[in-house]
Amino acid sequence: MELRQPSSAEEAVGLLGNGHVALAGGTEIVPLLRDGLLRADALIDIRRAVPRGIHGTTIGAGTTLAELEVDPGIPVVLREACRLAASPQLRAMGSIGGNLLQATRCWYWRLDFPCYLHGGDRCHAKDGRHDEHAIFGNDVCASAHPSDVAAALLALGTMLRTTARELPLAELYRLPTTDDPQTTTLADDELILELEVPIPEASVYLKAMDRQRWSFPIVGVAAARTAGEVRLGLAGVAPVPWTLTSVDDLDRATPLPGTAYKLPIARALVARALRAVATG
Amino acid sequence: MADAPQRARGEAQYTADVLLPGMLHAALLRSPHAYARVKKIDVRRALEAPGVHAAVGPEDVEALTDEPGFFGAPVAAIAANTVEQARAALELIDVEWEPLEPLLDPDEAVRRGQLTDEPRRNERGDFERALADADVVVEGEYRTQVVLHNPLETHQSVCRWEGDTLEIYTSTQYIWGIRSRVAKQLGVEPDNVRVVCNYMGGGFGAKNDPGEYTYVAAELARRTGRPVKCALTRREENLAAGNRNATIQRLTVGARSDGTITALGGEFVNAVGWDGWIAPTDGPMQTLYHCENVRTVTYGAKINTAPMKAFRAPGYVEGTFGLECLLDELAARLDVDPLELRRKNYAHSSNERPYSSKNLMECYRRAEPHWERRHELRTRSDSTWKYGAGLASQIWYGGGGPPSYAWTRVGSDGRITVITAMQDIGTGTRTAMAQIAAEELGVPLDRVRVELGDSARGPFASISAGSSTTPSMGPAVRAAAADAKRQIIEIAAQRHHLEERVLDISDGNVVSADGNLSSPLEEIVGLLENAQILGKGARGPNPTGMQVLTFGVQVAEVAVDVETGEVRVLRVAAIHDVGRVINPLGASSQVEGGIIQGIGHTLSEQRLLDPATGTVLTQSLDAYRLPTIADVPEIVCELIDKPDEHLTNLGSKGLGEPPIVPIAAAIANAIRDATGADIHSLPITREEMLRALEAAKQKQRGAPAAV
Ligand SMILES: Cc1cc2nc3c(=O)[nH]c(=O)nc-3n(C[C@H](O)[C@H](O)[C@H](O)COP(=O)(O)OP(=O)(O)OC[C@H]3O[C@@H](n4cnc5c(N)ncnc54)[C@H](O)[C@@H]3O)c2cc1C
Ligand code: SF4
Numbered sequence: 001m002e003l004r005q006p007s008s009a010e011e012a013v014g015l016l017g018n019g020h021v022a023l024a025g026g027t028e029i030v031p032l033l034r035d036g037l038l039r040a041d042a043l044i045d046i047r048r049a050v051p052r053g054i055h056g057t058t059i060g061a062g063t064t065l066a067e068l069e070v071d072p073g074i075p076v077v078l079r080e081a082c083r084l085a086a087s088p089q090l091r092a093m094g095s096i097g098g099n100l101l102q103a104t105r106c107w108y109w110r111l112d113f114p115c116y117l118h119g120g121d122r123c124h125a126k127d128g129r130h131d132e133h134a135i136f137g138n139d140v141c142a143s144a145h146p147s148d149v150a151a152a153l154l155a156l157g158t159m160l161r162t163t164a165r166e167l168p169l170a171e172l173y174r175l176p177t178t179d180d181p182q183t184t185t186l187a188d189d190e191l192i193l194e195l196e197v198p199i200p201e202a203s204v205y206l207k208a209m210d211r212q213r214w215s216f217p218i219v220g221v222a223a224a225r226t227a228g229e230v231r232l233g234l235a236g237v238a239p240v241p242w243t244l245t246s247v248d249d250l251d252r253a254t255p256l257p258g259t260a261y262k263l264p265i266a267r268a269l270v271a272r273a274l275r276a277v278a279t280g
Numbered sequence: 281m282a283d284a285p286q287r288a289r290g291e292a293q294y295t296a297d298v299l300l301p302g303m304l305h306a307a308l309l310r311s312p313h314a315y316a317r318v319k320k321i322d323v324r325r326a327l328e329a330p331g332v333h334a335a336v337g338p339e340d341v342e343a344l345t346d347e348p349g350f351f352g353a354p355v356a357a358i359a360a361n362t363v364e365q366a367r368a369a370l371e372l373i374d375v376e377w378e379p380l381e382p383l384l385d386p387d388e389a390v391r392r393g394q395l396t397d398e399p400r401r402n403e404r405g406d407f408e409r410a411l412a413d414a415d416v417v418v419e420g421e422y423r424t425q426v427v428l429h430n431p432l433e434t435h436q437s438v439c440r441w442e443g444d445t446l447e448i449y450t451s452t453q454y455i456w457g458i459r460s461r462v463a464k465q466l467g468v469e470p471d472n473v474r475v476v477c478n479y480m481g482g483g484f485g486a487k488n489d490p491g492e493y494t495y496v497a498a499e500l501a502r503r504t505g506r507p508v509k510c511a512l513t514r515r516e517e518n519l520a521a522g523n524r525n526a527t528i529q530r531l532t533v534g535a536r537s538d539g540t541i542t543a544l545g546g547e548f549v550n551a552v553g554w555d556g557w558i559a560p561t562d563g564p565m566q567t568l569y570h571c572e573n574v575r576t577v578t579y580g581a582k583i584n585t586a587p588m589k590a591f592r593a594p595g596y597v598e599g600t601f602g603l604e605c606l607l608d609e610l611a612a613r614l615d616v617d618p619l620e621l622r623r624k625n626y627a628h629s630s631n632e633r634p635y636s637s638k639n640l641m642e643c644y645r646r647a648e649p650h651w652e653r654r655h656e657l658r659t660r661s662d663s664t665w666k667y668g669a670g671l672a673s674q675i676w677y678g679g680g681g682p683p684s685y686a687w688t689r690v691g692s693d694g695r696i697t698v699i700t701a702m703q704d705i706g707t708g709t710r711t712a713m714a715q716i717a718a719e720e721l722g723v724p725l726d727r728v729r730v731e732l733g734d735s736a737r738g739p740f741a742s743i744s745a746g747s748s749t750t751p752s753m754g755p756a757v758r759a760a761a762a763d764a765k766r767q768i769i770e771i772a773a774q775r776h777h778l779e780e781r782v783l784d785i786s787d788g789n790v791v792s793a794d795g796n797l798s799s800p801l802e803e804i805v806g807l808l809e810n811a812q813i814l815g816k817g818a819r820g821p822n823p824t825g826m827q828v829l830t831f832g833v834q835v836a837e838v839a840v841d842v843e844t845g846e847v848r849v850l851r852v853a854a855i856h857d858v859g860r861v862i863n864p865l866g867a868s869s870q871v872e873g874g875i876i877q878g879i880g881h882t883l884s885e886q887r888l889l890d891p892a893t894g895t896v897l898t899q900s901l902d903a904y905r906l907p908t909i910a911d912v913p914e915i916v917c918e919l920i921d922k923p924d925e926h927l928t929n930l931g932s933k934g935l936g937e938p939p940i941v942p943i944a945a946a947i948a949n950a951i952r953d954a955t956g957a958d959i960h961s962l963p964i965t966r967e968e969m970l971r972a973l974e975a976a977k978q979k980q981r982g983a984p985a986a987v
Contacts, residue, residue, distance in 0.1 A: 107888070107897040128890045129897055131967070208844050210965060211884045212910035216902075218966060261845070261967040268843035 061097030154233030314894025414534030433481025522589030670949025679828025680751030694802030747934025759817025874939025
């Protein structure tokens with residue numbers, strides 16, 4: 001397999017697509033290639049093509065989670081989401097851009113079962129074990145989005161700048177359907193360049209895990225109060241990062257038999273998060 | 281640690297480090313079905329792949345199968361120049377599978393009579409009658425899950441034929457067992473099998489046997505005339521390298537209102553898997569307490585899952601969880617203190633044979649201050665976080681036994697080498713053996729070197745399983761050191777015209793009782809020039825008619841978030857009675873390791889299967905959740921350290937397994953103390969914790985509890 005190292009975003013975009021895949025920290029893509037879940041003719045190392053670093057409210061997509069978790073200028077919700085993600089080794093390599101684009105951890109998908117998300121015609125998890133799966137948006141695919149970081153960025157009302165457009169983070173994602181398994185709207189030859197992250201008045205990230213560290217979220221709840229308005233972002237509850245407008249939205253959850261336990265956890269964490277960012 | 285520098289400098293050679301000239305690498309084709317027949321297998325395309333030297337299938341190696349009974353069963357293997365080439369060639373093996381319907385439910389297997397063995401029944405007294413007469417009866421169904429050993433070093437061997445001698449470098453807990461098993465299987469003389477294991481990266485019971493990787497490497501080495509390494513990947517380790525089997529335990533206790541236990545009954549279903557043996561899940565119920573009427577039956581369910589293997593106190597870990605939770609539910613029903621309940625039912629003399637030593641009462645006494653802490657602990661509870669403490673007792677084997685041998689060699693420089701073909705599985709064995717020899721010979725520890733790990737360079741040594749390394753090998757080493765010492769004193773007596781009985785060796789000097797002689801050891805043995813003093817020692821028998829067992833109690837403190845089901849273990853006090861303690865640092869790290877591994881078993885680890893196909897879903901370590909250092913509580917380790925007077929010249933029992941035995945029940949009982957919720961199933965995931973809390977709420981409201 002070929003490795004290309006373009007030095008600008010334009011050059012990178014020119015190389016991407018047609019089996020040429022972007023490589024940032026590699027913490028996600030290398031395992032996917034190794035396990036045969038992703039095929040690539042060439043890897044395009046984008047680390048010189050994508051900005052890295054924090055400038056006021058602008059975060060380069062190449063910034064690592066390790067850099068974010070210690071920066072006092074970064075809102076608490078994002079710092080915490082980074083700090084509680086993965087392991088120190090992974091955070092030292094993993095970029096925020098790559099984090100937003102990580103694939104599902106659904107074990108059936110990771111073992112290459114021919115499910116909807118692999119272009120097949122059923123969801124193996126729903127019929128089988130789905131202990132770690134979704135309580136929202138699970139009509140077709142029931143996977144649970146693993147990104148703590150995306151939940152935090154949703155709550156913050158983040159805008160993305162890519163090589164092709166500017167968009168609110170929520171528009172980066174789409175629920176997979178039976179005829180289109182994509183979970184993002186990013187084109188093959190489109191790169192995320194920067195994130196514009198408003199500074200909130202208060203924010204918090206709460207994460208339920210099945211051990212104290214190095215665990216994907218069972219439920220992650222991010223809350224941020226920006227200009228007096230509180231926004232919520234949830235990880236681990238739907239195939240994409242999920243927004244709630246209020247705690248009452250939880251009444252509309254559609255848990256599976258094996259994921260019903262996530263609902264009381266989400267309720268408790270949402271209530272706590274709302275208390276934590278409440279005024280006064 | 282005698283070998284700390286080698287380990288720290290990376291010089292310690294593990295099997296994973298073995299690189300022989302011309303060595304090939306093997307990869308295994310494993311069944312993608314939990315149950316299937318191989319109708320046709322054709323390796324011709326694979327043999328033509330780049331770098332490939334040989335391939336073997338079910339007809340070539342008995343450990344490979346054409347009727348795989350579990351997902352990941354080994355079917356064929358390839359040897360190639362690199363492991364990548366071998367793995368790539370696996371894809372080119374053409375197999376026609378006939379998938380069969382897998383049976384995965386252990387209860388269903390018992391109903392169908394699909395068992396690995398005859399059910400094991402144990403009965404004394406009249407259980408039914410005692411139950412009818414009991415003032416109070418408590419019943420419960422407990423479940424434990426499949427957990428995996430996951431040693432740091434995966435299962436692996438390197439095999440090389442030198443003429444008709446087979447050299448096996450292998451990661452093993454039993455050098456001599458590998459030697460005899462492989463010799464028998466291949467039909468060669470045991471002396472023509474040399475087994476080497478210098479350093480070893482953990483086994484926990486899963487590395488007692490040769491395993492398919494050894495047989496495959498041996499056969500591929502024979503066919504290619506080259507050394508062949510067969511090392512399991514981490515994923516294979518999570519599929520088919522052994523496991524602690526799941527259990528279903530239906531338990532009953534009957535007691536008088538004063539807390540005297542009068543009846544104990546248990547039906548245990550061990551989900552053994554496609555192969556394996558029935559671990560003693562009934563053991564704790566049979567042996568932990570004094571009770572005249574006990575009836576147990578244990579079934580070994582043969583199902584289409586990977587075979588179980590011994591795993592750190594097999595059976596007792598699972599059985600202690602059930603029994604000790606049941607006992608606390610009894611204590612709650614009777615409103616008696618759980619520690620008092622255990623004292624009240626203390627087994628002073630064994631139900632069959634006397635104990636060689638038993639200091640469990642002393643363990644309970646030493647537990648008191650830890651147990652007292654619960655009053656203060658509970659006051660920390662608020663509406664969200666509830667605090668509590670729980671305890672559980674431990675009983676297990678650990679006496680070791682003969683035969684085991686060791687030699688000592690004292691050179692004219694006064695340095696001592698202990699030689700025995702045992703293995704150090706990472707428990708600090710080299711250090712402990714050096715300590716025993718140094719103390720017996722009266723020399724500083726740094727004068728002693730331990731040579732082990734090679735069946736061609738030392739006498740027979742015991743298995744490192746069943747907590748037997750120190751109690752089996754220690755006495756042999758001590759006897760070998762005493763034999764050398766006797767010879768040294770004989771020489772000193774002749775040289776100095778003194779009687780042997782007034783001479784001793786102390787701090788490296790041969791000394792006389794009156795203090796007139798103090799001569800460095802090397803001066804005495806230096807007289808010998810090239811001659812050497814050779815001592816030999818054998819492990820004596822265990823005391824006849826006695827049971828040699830280990831005992832202990834653990835007190836766990838937990839906090840539970842009753843809204844989200846989060847469980848945090850805050851502190852564990854572990855008090856164990858294992859006879860004489862050789863190395864307190866090594867001992868406490870065994871206790872810590874056992875508790876940490878047990879916390880994984882209790883809270884986060886489980887091997888999950890797809891219920892339709894039997895596919896293992898948790899193949900990698902991000903899906904199979906071992907505890908991390910952040911999950912480790914404060915651990916307080918106390919050892920009674922009283923030599924067992926009846927046991928060997930050393931009075932030491934083993935400690936590898938005892939610490940993992942009571943931890944799950946201690947945590948579950950602490951959760952009940954904190955929240956009132958009865959835990960019946962491991963691991964205590966958020967889901968199980970929230971279920972138990974909900975059931976407790978329903979029970980309080982008087983409604984029938986949801987199960
Ligand atoms: C064991 C493990 C545990 C983890 N635990 C957590 C956790 O608890 N919480 C959590 O939130 N995350 C977790 N992660 C995810 C981890 O944070 C991500 O793997 C990491 O951030 C990805 O970044 P990377 O730079 O390594 O991406 P890469 O692996 O390089 O790339 C990932 C994907 O993103 C694409 N990509 C990368 N950058 C860009 C860009 N700028 N524009 C367009 N496409 C791009 C790549 O083409 C690829 O498809 C875990 C990962 C692992 C392996
Ligand atoms: S949850 Fe989604 S990824 Fe998992 S099996 Fe179902 S469709 Fe596939």
